[in-house]
Amino acid sequence: MIPELGHYALILAFCVALVQGVLPLFGAQQGRREWLVLARPAAQTVFLLLVFAFGSLAWSFYVNDFSVLYVAEHSNTLLPTVYRLGAVWGGHEGSLLLWLLLLSTWTFLVAQLSKTLDEFMVARVIGVLGLVSSGLLLFVLATSNPFERLLPAAQEGRSLNPLLQDPGLVFHPPMLYMGYVGFSVAFAFAIASLLSNRLDAAWARWSRPWTTAAWIFLTLGIALGSWWAYYELGWGGWWFWDPVENASFIPWLVGTALLHSLAVTEKRGVFKSWTVLLAITAFSLSLLGTFLVRSGVLTSVHAFATDPRRGIFILILLFLVVGSSLTLYAVRAPKRAMGAKFTLTARETMILLGNVFLVTAAASVLLGTLYPLLIDALNLGKISVGPPYFNAVFVPIMIPLLVLMGIGPWTNWKNTNLLAVIKRLWIAALLAVLAALLIPRVMGEFTWLASLGFLLAFWIIGSGIQQVIRQFKAGKPTGSFIGMQFAHLGIAIFVIGVTMVGAYQEERDVKMSSGDTVAVGGYQIQMQGIAAVTGPNYMATRGTFVVSRKGQLETTLYPEKRNYVASTMPMTEAAINAGLTRDIYVSLGEALPDQSWAVRVYYKPFVDWIWGGCLLMAIGGIIAMLDKRYRSKLRGKHEI
Amino acid sequence: MKSRLLIPLILFVLLVIFLAVGLSRDPHEVPSPLIGKSAPTFELGQLADPQKMFSPESMKGEVWMLNVWASWCVACREEHPLLIAFSKTQTLPIIGLDYKDQRPAAMAMLAREGNPYILSAFDGDGHVGIDYGVYGVPETYIIDKAGVIRYKNIGPITPDILREKISPLITELNRS
Numbered sequence: 001m002i003p004e005l006g007h008y009a010l011i012l013a014f015c016v017a018l019v020q021g022v023l024p025l026f027g028a029q030q031g032r033r034e035w036l037v038l039a040r041p042a043a044q045t046v047f048l049l050l051v052f053a054f055g056s057l058a059w060s061f062y063v064n065d066f067s068v069l070y071v072a073e074h075s076n077t078l079l080p081t082v083y084r085l086g087a088v089w090g091g092h093e094g095s096l097l098l099w100l101l102l103l104s105t106w107t108f109l110v111a112q113l114s115k116t117l118d119e120f121m122v123a124r125v126i127g128v129l130g131l132v133s134s135g136l137l138l139f140v141l142a143t144s145n146p147f148e149r150l151l152p153a154a155q156e157g158r159s160l161n162p163l164l165q166d167p168g169l170v171f172h173p174p175m176l177y178m179g180y181v182g183f184s185v186a187f188a189f190a191i192a193s194l195l196s197n198r199l200d201a202a203w204a205r206w207s208r209p210w211t212t213a214a215w216i217f218l219t220l221g222i223a224l225g226s227w228w229a230y231y232e233l234g235w236g237g238w239w240f241w242d243p244v245e246n247a248s249f250i251p252w253l254v255g256t257a258l259l260h261s262l263a264v265t266e267k268r269g270v271f272k273s274w275t276v277l278l279a280i281t282a283f284s285l286s287l288l289g290t291f292l293v294r295s296g297v298l299t300s301v302h303a304f305a306t307d308p309r310r311g312i313f314i315l316i317l318l319f320l321v322v323g324s325s326l327t328l329y330a331v332r333a334p335k336r337a338m339g340a341k342f343t344l345t346a347r348e349t350m351i352l353l354g355n356v357f358l359v360t361a362a363a364s365v366l367l368g369t370l371y372p373l374l375i376d377a378l379n380l381g382k383i384s385v386g387p388p389y390f391n392a393v394f395v396p397i398m399i400p401l402l403v404l405m406g407i408g409p410w411t412n413w414k415n416t417n418l419l420a421v422i423k424r425l426w427i428a429a430l431l432a433v434l435a436a437l438l439i440p441r442v443m444g445e446f447t448w449l450a451s452l453g454f455l456l457a458f459w460i461i462g463s464g465i466q467q468v469i470r471q472f473k474a475g476k477p478t479g480s481f482i483g484m485q486f487a488h489l490g491i492a493i494f495v496i497g498v499t500m501v502g503a504y505q506e507e508r509d510v511k512m513s514s515g516d517t518v519a520v521g522g523y524q525i526q527m528q529g530i531a532a533v534t535g536p537n538y539m540a541t542r543g544t545f546v547v548s549r550k551g552q553l554e555t556t557l558y559p560e561k562r563n564y565v566a567s568t569m570p571m572t573e574a575a576i577n578a579g580l581t582r583d584i585y586v587s588l589g590e591a592l593p594d595q596s597w598a599v600r601v602y603y604k605p606f607v608d609w610i611w612g613g614c615l616l617m618a619i620g621g622i623i624a625m626l627d628k629r630y631r632s633k634l635r636g637k638h639e640i
Numbered sequence: 641m642k643s644r645l646l647i648p649l650i651l652f653v654l655l656v657i658f659l660a661v662g663l664s665r666d667p668h669e670v671p672s673p674l675i676g677k678s679a680p681t682f683e684l685g686q687l688a689d690p691q692k693m694f695s696p697e698s699m700k701g702e703v704w705m706l707n708v709w710a711s712w713c714v715a716c717r718e719e720h721p722l723l724i725a726f727s728k729t730q731t732l733p734i735i736g737l738d739y740k741d742q743r744p745a746a747m748a749m750l751a752r753e754g755n756p757y758i759l760s761a762f763d764g765d766g767h768v769g770i771d772y773g774v775y776g777v778p779e780t781y782i783i784d785k786a787g788v789i790r791y792k793n794i795g796p797i798t799p800d801i802l803r804e805k806i807s808p809l810i811t812e813l814n815r816s
Contacts, residue, residue, distance in 0.1 A: 277648060284652075291659070311663040319656050326649035333645050370658070377661035509752045571721075590724075590754035598752040 003068050006056025007147040013049035013104075014137040016042050020107075020130030024123035028196070036119055039126040040111045046133060047108035054101045057146050058088050067153035070094060070146045076157035078537035078565060079165070086170035092310075093146035095173060099290070100140065102174070102181045103133055110185055110210075117206065124192035125185075132184055135317045143310045165564075168228030176221030176248055180286040182214025183255060187283035190276045191325055194332040199276060204266035207279065209625045211262060215255045216621035222248050223614035230607070231576060238501070238610055241390040246369040247289030253362035254282045257355040263480075264351050268340050268413055271352065273333040278355075280329060284322040285362075291318055292369070345416040350408040357401040364393045402456040402495065405488055406463035428462030443504050443605070453499025460492040483624025487617045494613025500606035507603075509589075513596035521603030523584060524548050525557075530597065538562040540573070543597065545586050547577060554584075561588045583607045674789045679706070679781070680771040687738050687746055687760035694735070694761045696787060703813045705734045705806075706781040707757070708769065710741045711749040713777040719796035720753050726802060727756035732810055736760030739769045739777055782806065784813045 020042035027035025057070070061084045066072040074094070075087045089098040107129040114122045140146070186207045193203040225245065230238045239245065258278040265275045291314040342348040368385045406428060410421040436455035440446040464485055471477045506520045517526040528544040540562040547554045557575035564571065574587035582605045589598030674680075683695045696706075707723065709716045727734050736757035738746045741764060750760075763769055772781070782791040791809055793801060 273645070281648075312660075315656065315659055315663060318659075322652055323649070323656070326652055330645040330649050370655075373662040374658050377658045509748050511751065589752040592751070598754075600752060 002056050002059055003065065003147040003149070006053045006060075007145065009049045009053040009056065010137065010141060010145075010147070013046050013053065013100075014134055014141060016045045016049065017130050017134035017137055020046060021127055021132075021134050022130075023127075024130070025127035025195075028120045028123045028127070033119075036123040039123040039130075042130065043104070043107045043111040043126050046130070047104040050097075050101045050104045054088075054097055057094060057097060058085060061085065061088050064157070065153075066155070066157050067149055067151060068146075069148045069150040072150050072154040072157045074157070079157075080536055082167075082170060083165050086165075089173050090169065093140070093144045095177075096136070096140050096144055097146050098174060099177050099181060100133065100136055102177050103129070103136065103184060106182055106185050107133065110188075120196060121192055121198070121206075124195055125188045128188040128191045129184060132188075132321060135321065139310075139313050139317060143313050166228065166232045168224060168232055172221060172224045172228055175217055175224055179214050179216075179218025179221050179255075180248070180251065180289065182210070182217055183251060183279075183283040183286050185210040185214065186258065186279045187325070190279035191328065194276060194328050197332065199272045199334060201266050201269055204262050204275065208259075208262050208266060211255065211258055211279075211282075212621050212625040215252070215259055216618045216625070218248065218252050218255060219614055219618045219621065222252060223611050223618075226614075227611050231574070238607065241365075241368070241387045243369050244293050246365050247292050250362050250366050250369070251282050251285040251289060253358050253365070254278060254285055257358040257362075258282050260351045261355055264348055268342070268348060270340060270342070270348060273329075274352075274355070276333060277329060278359075280322070280325045284318075284325070285366075287314075287318050287321060291315060340414065342413070343415045345411065345418040347408065347411040347413050347416065350404060350411050354401060354404050354408060357397055357404070361394055361397045361401075364397065365390065368393065399452070399456065402460060402491070405491065406459045409463070409467050409484065409488070424466065425463060428459055428466055431462035432456070432459035434458075440503075443500070445504070447503055450499050450503035453495055453502070457492040457495040457499065460488055460495075464489055464492070478629065479627030480624050480629070483620045483622070483627070485620070486623060487620030490613045490616030490618075490620060492613070493609050493616055497606050497609030497611075497613060500609070501604055504605045505603060505607075508601045510599055510601065511592060511596050512599045513594070516596075518599070518601055520584070520601050521582060521605065522549060523554065523603065525584070525586065525601055527597075527599065533560070535562065538564040538571075541588065541591075543586070543588050543599070545575070547584055557584070557586045559586045559588045578608055580608065581606060674773060674781075675792060677789060678787050679783050679789050680768070682761075682768045682771065684761040684763055684768060687736070687743065687750075687762045690743075690762070694759060696783070699733070699735070699783065700787055701785050703732050703785055703810055704783055705732055706737055706772075706783060707734055708737045708739050708772070708774055708777055708779040708781075709760075710739050710777045711745040712741065715796045716778045717753065719778055719798075720756070722797060722799060722802065723756035724754045731807070732814075733758050737768065737772075738762050738764075739774060740764065740766040780806075782809055782813070785816075 020039060023035040024039035024042075027033070027038070057068075059065075060068045060071050061075055062081070064071070064075065064077050064084075070091060070093050074091045075084050079087065087094075089095045107126060110129070111122075111126055114125070189203060189207045189210070193199050222245075225248070226238050229240065258275065261271055261275040261278055264271050291311070368389050371385050406425065407421065410416075410425070411418070432455045435458035436451045439454045440450050443450070468477075468485060471481060504521075508518050508520050510516075510518050512518065512527045514527055514529050517524050519525070524547070526546045526548070528546055530541060530543050533540050533542045540560040542558050542560045545557045545559070547557060555577045557577055559575035560573040562571045562573055572587050572589075574585055576586075577584040582603060585600075585602035585604060587600045589600060591597055679696050681696055683693050686692045686694050723734065734757050736759070738760045741762070743762065743764075746760070746762070750757075761768070766774070772779075778796055780791075780793045780797055781789050784790050790813060791806065793806075797806070
């Protein structure tokens with residue numbers, strides 16, 4: 001019964017979303033107020049219906065209702081409750097339902113928080129979001145119904161891929177989708193202002209906090225995914241340039257460009273067409289990412305379910321949404337560059353330059369991701385593009401961007417005396433050069449790449465410190481300023497982590513039996529023994545390893561090799577001792593004949609700085625978003 | 641309308657055309673001209689012992705699997721546990737073709753992750769791979785008793801492929 005109710009809720013949601021998409025847009029175009037006012041209640045209704053539908057599916061998982069095909073395929077009674085919740089979005093149908101739920105959540109939030117905004121604008125924004133929702137709802141109903149029954153019901157469900165039985169799966173997709181989907185708001189604002197010919201500073205001001213919010217979620221989602229791959233997959237890496245990873249990273253790059261471009265449009269009223277195009281592109285790339293992940297046109301280590309019918313449907317949807325938006329853009333975008341003048345050394349130029357680097361990076365990652373597909377479509381064969389391409393193309397684009405990050409914040413709107421800025425920045429430059437020369441010596445080995453990494457990271461840090469000092473001398477800094485400092489510091493911390501791991505990690509693959517010791521990065525790791533243990537739904541072999549340094553005991557690690565009851569694939573559960581300056585990582589390989597084991601031991605210096613940097617970026621985003629400028633302006637408007 | 645503003649739309653339409661063509665193809669299944677033909681012959685030194693040679697002729701009369709792998713290949717690590725589990729069922733002999741690899745790295749990988757192969761032929765310069773039309777690693781071939789290639793899979797084998805395609809085919813080939 002519950003699954004049927006959930007299904008009805010989905011169908012109803014589709015009907016209401018159509019109303020939400022069509023009537024307010026027509027109403028706004030023709031000035032019919034009685035249609036306009038439908039926008040908010042419709043958005044609220046769709047939200048409630050989707051919460052209900054999602055709840056129904058979650059309930060079916062909770063009570064192990066194996067008469068629902070999707071539940072039977074993605075869960076079983078042995079699965080702990082929290083992973084049964086994660087399993088709701090562990091497969092194709094459920095993750096699309098989550099996508100929809102989050103889209104309606106954003107729409108609902110826009111409906112609730114836009115009381116001060118012009119009625120016509122709100123109606124258009126909610127209308128655009130309604131059209132996107134109804135398209136995706138139709139997709140789910142037509143090709144991916146999560147409530148399909150399995151009759152007679154299965155006795156026991158199939159298990160979730162053991163790889164996915166991890167807290168990472170419970171949090172990672174919702175975060176990532178929240179970010180993906182969040183760009184829909186900036187997109188809807190862009191389309192609404194194109195429709196109403198009102199590309200002005202107010203539009204940019206309104207889009208900014210929403211874009212920042214989506215960007216924060218996307219940043220955290222990508223970082224969580226990377227962290228999950230590192231801790232759970234046991235491959236010891238943190239980024240694999242996999243198509244699925246790229247699908248989330250490309251919108252992030254464009255979203256970052258959008259954040260900066262919106263700032264210029266708000267403050268100076270320039271770059272309007274460019275900003276609108278970025279807003280459309282960011283969301284289009286999110287949709288494209290969904291298409292790539294869900295249609296199976298690309299092979300990926302994530303290996304999601306593939307179904308050509310679904311692929312065609314998403315492609316048509318993508319075509320309609322993006323094609324119509326870009327057509328509208330071609331017709332309505334401002335024809336002539338308008339707004340205030342600025343010189344080559346102005347902050348406007350710096351941000352534009354940064355934007356060009358970010359968009360170029362996004363385009364090259366997109367090209368690498370789609371290249372196998374393009375070559376195949378042209379009948380030139382099947383190929384795969386790997387990390388060598390991405391590293392070779394991506395890193396050189398980032399270098400000038402990082403240099404620019406140290407200079408940009410010093411420049412002024414309209415015009416800057418660049419010579420004066422450079423004269424001031426000698427302190428940051430000195431710090432950077434010292435770091436580039438000294439840190440590699442301390443770490444033991446000098447390499448040019450590592451040196452360059454430290455140079456750039458400390459250039460940003462040094463410049464940031466000087467900015468903070470100047471700002472505090474001048475008066476109380478704004479939320480935007482503090483947010484920017486956190487985010488830019490996050491980038492520097494991230495670069496340090498990447499550089500350290502890239503240059504100074506140590507990996508040992510050794511054959512060990514009880515009593516053997518291996519040394520990595522100044523640590524001694526001794527294998528003490530192997531024992532069999534039993535978990536809730538798996539059997540495992542657990543090793544005991546004692547980690548010591550200069551004779552001092554540091555910690556004991558227990559890596560496992562698990563065999564899940566409901567799956568044939570054995571899983572490696574690496575044991576990691578995480579620390580501020582290094583991770584020690586031990587994982588069990590295969591049992592060898594003479595009572596010994598193949599063991600993999602990693603020493604990863606500063607690896608946690610990679611995710612720490614991402615966290616700082618997200619914190620920066622939160623601070624910038626909460627800048628009281630947005631609220632006080634709103635209140636001001638309200639009082640009038 | 642300025643034509644400059646049309647550029648994003650034109651680029652996007654081109655992209656959609658490519659995606660549409662891409663959809664009609666399955667990246668896992670590449671029609672191989674080799675299916676139904678005799679497996680190309682070769683003679684290569686074995687990975688563990690370069691003095692010992694391996695040649696497909698020695699497998700005549702048996703249904704066997706040729707799995708192309710390499711220590712540098714991330715996707716291989718994904719299919720590796722499955723291959724090991726499958727090798728333990730002793731359904732058929734699995735021969736590895738270590739493609740464009742370094743001997744020490746390959747041996748280390750097998751020592752670490754386990755060895756599902758009864759032996760691996762070492763194709764360091766990838767010449768044999770060219771004869772077999774290797775597109776990407778991993779690839780898997782099923783070869784029948786007469787030495788004819790009956791099946792080819794590009795990319796990692798999944799439990800589904802193993803259950804629904806490879807296992808039934810092996811049963812059928814063994815019967816004939």
